[in-house]
Amino acid sequence: QVQLVESGGGSVQAGGSLRLSCSSSANTNTKAWFRQAPGKEREGVAFINRIDGTTFYADSVKGRFTISQDNAKNTVYLQMDSLKPEDTAMYFCAALLFGALSRWSVPGAWNYWGQGTQVTVSS
Secondary structure (H helix, E strand, C coil), X not given: CCCEEEECCEEEECCCCEEEEEEECCCCCEXXXXXXXXXXXXXXXXXXXXXXXXXXXXXXXXXXXXXXXXXXXXXXXXXXXXXXXXXXXXXXXXXXXXXXXXXXXXXXXXXXXXXXXXXXXXX
C-alpha cells in the first residue's frame, strides 16, 4: 500500500503561480497529477517516470506546468505558472501506473491516489 499526501494548493489570481507537492510513503516508478473540476471528469495533467525522467503533459497545460521529482524525498512536484481560471480544480496525485504509458491520462489505470489539494484561480 502506498500513501500519497498532496500539499501546496491555495487561491491565486490569474497569471500567478503555485507549486504542488506529493509526498509518497514508498517509491514508485510512475506518478502523475490529475485534476477534477466540479461537474467534470477527472483529467490527467502531467506524468513522470522516476527511472528515466520521461514526462507527459496535457495539451491544456503544456508550457505552463512542469512536473519534477526528488527521489531522495519520495516527492513529486507540479510547478504551475501562468495560471488561468480554468485551472481551478481539485488536484490529485496518483502512483503506480498499470499498463502502457499511453494510458497515463486514464484515471482507472492508476493504483494509488491521494486525497487532493484545492487550487482556485480568480480572474
